[in-house]
Amino acid sequence: MLAQHDEAKAKIIDIARKIFSHFGFKKTTMEEIASASRKGKSSIYYYFNSKEEIFKAVVEKEAEELKEELHSGISEIDDPIEQLKVYISIRMQKLKKLTNFYTALKSEYLTNLEFIEDIRKNYDDDEVRMITIIIQDGIDRGKFAVEDPYLSAVAIVTAMKGLEVPFFFSKEPVYFEDRLNDIVNFLFYGIIKR
Amino acid sequence: MLAQHDEAKAKIIDIARKIFSHFGFKKTTMEEIASASRKGKSSIYYYFNSKEEIFKAVVEKEAEELKEELHSGISEIDDPIEQLKVYISIRMQKLKKLTNFYTALKSEYLTNLEFIEDIRKNYDDDEVRMITIIIQDGIDRGKFAVEDPYLSAVAIVTAMKGLEVPFFFSKEPVYFEDRLNDIVNFLFYGIIKR
DNA sequence: CGACTATTTGACAAAAATAGTCGAATCGTG
DNA sequence: CACGATTCGACTATTTTTGTCAAATAGTCG
Structure with missing residues (x-):
């Protein structure tokens, strides 16, 4: 039933x-x-009960999907450096495909829907949390050298947000992997212990 | 001004x-x-004056584009056999991209717009006319053997229409050129003088 | 069977979105 | 500055769309 x-x-x-x-x-x-x-x-x-409720369900499902994919993606990996790389890669590529979730996160127009606020806040927190864990892990293992893993996580999230527009909307096919590597490496040379 | x-x-x-x-x-x-x-x-x-008028202009522009591309495509070719191949190839590939024109031709919903009827009729006539010319040319040069070039043209147009759905909407990437060759060859072995 | 619940639907009202109008403001140019 | 070309905001009439409700149907279980 x-x-x-x-x-x-x-x-x-x-x-x-x-x-x-x-x-x-x-x-x-x-x-x-x-x-x-x-x-x-x-x-x-x-x-x-409403169109909004359906949309909410759709968005939540997409968010769930992303979360799962990230988890299973990094759980197979041991090295924190690799984990971070994979995290960024998956998050950028998957988010591009989750149109509803993405517009839920970004669209001005949807801001007035109540549940949107929650989604945004939750997602932001989630993302920072996951990255913080990875970084903390990296510190513990002596691979990363940062004062405050939380702040670094925020920085990385910010960087990823900045990359969304060029990655999602650029007309020429972006050579994602190449660029991604550049960026990740750039981030890392400020992060990795030498 | x-x-x-x-x-x-x-x-x-x-x-x-x-x-x-x-x-x-x-x-x-x-x-x-x-x-x-x-x-x-x-x-x-x-x-x-109206949304309809804009849509009409859009559709007509797309139709124009297709026509031009077909003309310039076959005008560079001498051999009628090749002309027919190129015609079919261009028409199938280009039409796929001209979404507005295509839906103008097909959509049930749009049938009530007056100008749509005209467009459809004109396009049908145009297409049969162009192919008839190619076939007639082929006959004159002793390359095609058909009784009535007009009837053959209608048959080819019908065949192309039948192919639209599988080509335009199939999910797997259709290996267009391969299939196209098959079909064109099939048509030809009923057509070409031996 | 027949009572009871789950599901489907068409007809409808209230609210929202949209096409198209009009007159006034602004721009550009001789 | 005068005149036509262009833009635009405010407005209305119409259409679309959401969401409701009560009735019809299907399905289940004693």
Whole structure:
């Protein structure tokens, strides 16, 4: 029973996700989500209270996906230096694909939706936390030399944010790996103990 | 004066084209076209009488583009067999990119716009006409053996239409050139004089 | 079967978004 | 400065869209 219900919900979220990805929150209509789900519009309201609620579910799912991918990506690695590299690489490449989550983080227009604030704050905290752990680990193992791992984490997050625009929107295909290496190396030579 | 005016119009058409390409006719708003053009909405109405008129201009421009590309593509070639191959190849690849023109040709939803009918009819006629000429030329030079070049042209156009869906919408990257060659060859062995 | 719950839907009202109008302001140029 | 070209803000009428509700249907379990 519950399983059925949740499955139906999950299906709707999946479908809505695709439509939101293409048309964004505003331009996507309940009618479209419904007919793509082979349901009447009212049926969608049986599962969700509002369009906003669906969007929230979509965004949260994307955020979850990113988090999982980051975790499983770095958990396979032992060396903190490599971990940091992989973290940055995955985060930049994956975030680019999570359009709904990304616009949830960035769009001016969405700021008035209440849950957006939470998402943003949570994500920021999460990200700093994860990187702090990696750095702290690096310090413990004598690989990184920084005063305050938290501050370094914030710096790295800031750097990544700055890179989003050129990476996501530049017209020429960006040679991501190359550039990424440059940047990571640059960061590291201020960080790595010699 | 006129030059200025037409230039401004052309710029609007270009910008509108991009937006229409992404969001389609219905979901594109005049406000968006305007602000992307760095103008007020009313200013757009100074140049065009309606959204429909802009869309029409966009579609016509795309149709023009296709026509030109086809003409210049085959005009460089002498051999009718090659001409036909190139025609089919260009038409399939280019049409895929001309989203507005393509949806103008196909979309159920747009059928109620008056000018759409004209566009469709014109395009169909045009296409059959161009291919008929190529085939006729092939017959004259003793390369093709068909009773009625017009009927063959219609057949080829029909075949191309049938190929649109698999080519345009298939998820795996279609190895266009390979497939195209197969199909063209298939057509030809019913056509070419031996 | 038949009572009860879960699900679906169409018709509808209230709210929001949008196309298109108009008159006034501004710009540019002879 | 005078005149046409262009821009724009404020406005209205229309359409679209969200979200509600009550009724219909499907499904389940005693």
